[in-house]
Amino acid sequence: MVRKAVWVGASVVLLTLVVAVAVPTLAQLPTEEDVYAQEDGNATTQPACQYQELYQDASPAVAQVLSDGGQGSGFVYERDDGTSYVVTNEHVVAGVGPGGPVDGAERDPAAVDVRFADGAVRSGNVTGTDVYTDLAVVRVNDTPDGVETLPVANDSPPVGQRVAALGSPFGLEGTMTHGIVSGVNRSMPTGAGFSIPDTVQTDASINPGNSGGPLIDCDGDVVGVNRAGGGDNVGFAVSPALVERVVPELIANGSYEHPYLGVGTVPVTPAVAEANGLNESQGVLVVGTAADGPADGVLVGSNDTVTVDGQQVPVGGDVVVAVDGRAVTSQESLGSYLARETAPGDEVDLTVLRDGNRTTVNVTLGERPAPGEGPAGA
Known part of the structure; x- marks a missing residue:
């Protein structure tokens, strides 16, 4: 996340005031x-x-x-x-x-x-x-x-x-x-x-x-x-x-047994949003699905890349913006929801942006395979 600090200059007039104050003792200080x-x-x-x-x-x-x-x-x-x-x-x-x-x-x-x-x-x-x-x-x-x-x-x-x-x-x-x-x-x-x-x-x-x-x-x-x-x-x-x-x-x-969606994702950064014609930097872009995994044939992965500000950015995949009606703001929010609220065999509703249109798809979660046997994502 990039934070921009805005500095505002102002003219300050210093006035000397004589004010009577009560000085707290050390014991009274918070x-x-x-x-x-x-x-x-x-x-x-x-x-x-x-x-x-x-x-x-x-x-x-x-x-x-x-x-x-x-x-x-x-x-x-x-x-x-x-x-x-x-x-x-x-x-x-x-x-x-x-x-x-x-x-x-x-x-x-x-x-x-x-x-x-x-x-x-x-x-x-x-x-x-x-x-x-x-x-x-x-x-x-x-x-x-x-x-x-x-x-x-x-x-x-x-x-x-x-x-x-x-x-x-x-x-x-x-x-x-x-x-x-x-x-x-x-x-x-x-x-x-x-x-x-x-x-x-x-x-x-x-x-x-x-x-x-x-x-x-x-x-x-x-x-x-x-x-x-x-x-x-x-x-x-x-x-x-x-x-x-x-x-x-x-x-x-x-x-x-962990739930498994079988997708690899990247966050929708400003560069990803620009490359994909999105109005805001929200959700996660699907870059690939595991072969024969739960999302295979249901979600669409990125099929190309373009250069934005000198970096390669994926384009063309589904953007997941909600799961079961809850906003997906990042990879963390999607992963946390799946880990805390779902189990293998559960069906989840994913709201996605596809070709400029908002649609909902259903995925039945599988059981997560051993490390290294599927996408590193959800």
Whole structure:
């Protein structure tokens, strides 16, 4: 997105005024825990975040996950009759599981070690993994006393909300960092040819080893599963909505089936809009469909390119502007809707611009294939 700053020059007349003011004492000055936002002309406040109490309450449920391939973090999501299910990242346990015991093996090939806050180490079994959300579940028997679950929020937190990241960055157990929610509905590239939709951005420090640990709000609710730091003051976490959709399936079935539209898209930038004769930069342009995929023969992909301001721009494909009546403003909005609201076998209504006309087409979603076996888009 290009932001244009408009500078307006003005003549300023400085007047010297003698004004009697009451100077507040240091104790009367507002702190960062006081006035938080201004809404409808009235000051609103956000309760102070008691980080010490928050850490004391939440840290017993946060663990270090140790596998043959490295280490990360996790948290207790569910407990049932002495069995706990610890959520972490798929890449923390990649190559370890899921799986069951093998006769004659000294160590279960799906086993990892889970170290809790009190130092107790338990053997865990990877029971489910999902590469597309980078989530995994480890089953742990005989959890130490005093370990409770961390509740997961119903939805992504608002921008500006205070949060804390717990985990073991660089192997440093029991670490807490804090910050705010910097953005929501982010699309996070994975380096594996696809992006994770609907992620939460934060300026709380997230470093190697934090992966799989919880991002929590001041009430102790999980508002994200930490995954990656993208640079100074930029970190990302899998959204609570995706956690609540995927993790129960990983516990019950060991895997999760993602919906699949089978299209590759690009955002409708001003250059794309100009090249395609569009009135506004909105929606996504279909550049291709997967052969024999759900959208094959239903959506039309781009068939040519033109040069606009020195760059090659696709032309001629359908422009998706809405899905099931909801506006598609970007690739992120389309991906988030499919991930959060649909499942394989569902039929979606896509509003598209085709040859200058607005029309609606129906697509029955399929099951997303393994990475690398289809378009990198939705």
